[in-house]
Amino acid sequence: MSQPLPPLPDTFDADLGLDLHMHSTASDGALSPQALTDICHAKGVTRFSLTDHDTVAGVAEAQHHAESLGMRCLAGSELSTLWRGIGIHVVALLPEGASGALIPGLEAQAQARVARAQEIARRLEKIGLEDALARAREQAGSERPLGRPDFAKALVAAGLVPDMPTAFKKYLGAGKPGDVKTHWPYLSEVVEWIRDSQGIAVLAHPLRYRLTHRKRSQLLDSFREAGGEAAELISGHQNADVGRDLARQLEARDLMGSQGSDFHYPGGPLAPGVMSAPPRCSVTPVWRHPRLARFAA
Ligand code: AMP
Ligand code: MN
Ligand code: MN
Ligand code: MN
Numbered sequence: 001m002s003q004p005l006p007p008l009p010d011t012f013d014a015d016l017g018l019d020l021h022m023h024s025t026a027s028d029g030a031l032s033p034q035a036l037t038d039i040c041h042a043k044g045v046t047r048f049s050l051t052d053h054d055t056v057a058g059v060a061e062a063q064h065h066a067e068s069l070g071m072r073c074l075a076g077s078e079l080s081t082l083w084r085g086i087g088i089h090v091v092a093l094l095p096e097g098a099s100g101a102l103i104p105g106l107e108a109q110a111q112a113r114v115a116r117a118q119e120i121a122r123r124l125e126k127i128g129l130e131d132a133l134a135r136a137r138e139q140a141g142s143e144r145p146l147g148r149p150d151f152a153k154a155l156v157a158a159g160l161v162p163d164m165p166t167a168f169k170k171y172l173g174a175g176k177p178g179d180v181k182t183h184w185p186y187l188s189e190v191v192e193w194i195r196d197s198q199g200i201a202v203l204a205h206p207l208r209y210r211l212t213h214r215k216r217s218q219l220l221d222s223f224r225e226a227g228g229e230a231a232e233l234i235s236g237h238q239n240a241d242v243g244r245d246l247a248r249q250l251e252a253r254d255l256m257g258s259q260g261s262d263f264h265y266p267g268g269p270l271a272p273g274v275m276s277a278p279p280r281c282s283v284t285p286v287w288r289h290p291r292l293a294r295f296a297a
Contacts, residue, residue, distance in 0.1 A: 005046050005072065008287050008296040012233060012259055012278035017046040018287070019273045021078070021091055021204065021232065021260025024050055025142065026058030028149045030265035033062035036272070041069045045273040047295065049076035051091050051260070053147060054109035056098045074295050078204055079109065079194075083187040083219060086211075087174070089204035090187065090223075091232070091258070092194040095291050102197035105190065112183035113145035120151055123177045129158055148172045148179075174210075188226035195227050200289055202258045203231035206246055207238055217249060224253050230286040233257030234275045247281035257283040 008016060023029030024036045031039065033050060040048050050062045050073060059075045066073035075094040080087065098106060121132035129135065135154035136146050152167035161167045172178040194201040203223050206216060220231065231250055234243070234257075250257055259278070263270045287296040 005070075008047070008285070010285060010288065012257060012281075012283070012285055014234070014259070014273070014275050014277055016259075017044045017273060018048070018259065019045050019261050019263070019275075020049045020074070020076070020093065020202075020258050020286070021051050021235065022048060022263045022272060023052055023078075024058040024062065026050075026055055026144060027052035027078075028147045028264060033058035034065045036263075037062050037065040037069065037071070037073065039266070040066075040272045041071060043271060043273050046070075047072045047074070048272065049074040049091075049093055049260070051076040051078045053078050054080055054113065054145065055106060056094070057144070059097070072295055074292070077106070079105075079190045080112075080184045081187040081190045082181055082184045083222060085181075086209060087179075087181045087184065088187055088209065088219065090190050090194070090228070091202040091204045091260070092197070092199045093202060093258075093286065093292070094194075094197055094199040095295060096198045098197055100193075100196035100198075102193040102199065105185075105193035108185070110145050112185075113147070116180050116183040117146040119180045119183075120148070120172075120178045123180070124151060124155070124171065127171065127177065128160060129155060151178060187222065191223070191226040191228050198291065200230060200286060200291060201226075201228040202286060203228055205235035205262060206231050207235065207242055213245060213249075216246075220249055220253055220255065224255060228255070229289065230256035230258050232260060233281070233283055234259040234278055236260075236262045236270050236275055238276045240276070240279065243276065244279040244281075247279045247283055250283045251281060255283070256286040256289060257281075258286040
């Protein structure tokens with residue numbers, strides 16, 4: 001992280017060449033860490049964090065390649081958690097990489113994914129997907145921990161549903177048989193791991209949990225109390241009115257804001273660095289965090 005880049009400003013903007021939430025083949029993304037870094041480079045995204053689900057396995061490759069291209073890649077991960085029975089994602093921004101309690105934490109997450117995949121497979125076999133685990137593994141195409149998208153692809157490949165959205169709508173989305181959340185640790189525990197790793201805990205896509213304004217306020221309060229320091233003010237494409245409402249909720253709690261695309265694959269509505277315009281607000285950008293000074297300078 002030593003190449004000269006223009007320092008980041010104090011304001012949010014989709015044009016900063018900054019994306020703090022993206023996926024690679026280390027989890028459910030379509031591109032290898034190196035290929036993702038190349039796309040970032042081509043699109044002028046000069047600072048980014050690779051935030052694969054429950055792993056930092058792709059980070060070293062992305063960082064190595066980013067460095068060779070004069071870009072900065074911040075270590076990161078998007079951790080699966082539970083809050084009041086709701087599956088909540090927390091992005092860990094890790095300027096010092098993973099250390100301390102986060103290391104056994106990530107190990108436990110990987111094991112939880114194994115147990116969870118077995119349970120998802122059992123449930124999908126009941127609705128007619130034979131050998132569900134082997135089929136999901138085939139879709140994943142590698143030995144990485146499985147996620148629901150692998151099962152969704154297996155359902156499509158077996159002809160049980162026409163496409164991925166239908167697979168989630170009928171079998172894998174919130175409240176459906178294949179939505180197994182019980183293996184995830186509580187939100188506050190995961191925030192503790194991140195803090196122990198000198199990381200910054202960022203509540204991922206707060207507008208994507210279908211919460212009421214009031215319930216979202218409670219989530220932000222719980223997250224802040226647990227030691228969370230920021231939330232994604234901008235995540236991919238989001239509704240402008242609700243974005244303004246979210247900004248007020250962050251201001252009221254003195255939570256910092258982050259911005260990221262949540263990019264998974266090319267050809268969809270999202271690309272690295274592509275996200276909605278920020279609401280007018282006085283939320284402090286997370287890159288003003290003292291521990292991200294080197295990344296932002
Ligand atoms: P998991 O990490 O195994 O719980 O899987 C969650 C992932 O599934 C998310 O990060 C998305 O990449 C993907 N996903 C969630 N909902 C949908 C949906 N409705 N359609 C397609 N992909 C989805
Ligand atoms: Mn995903
Ligand atoms: Mn997520
Ligand atoms: Mn994500």
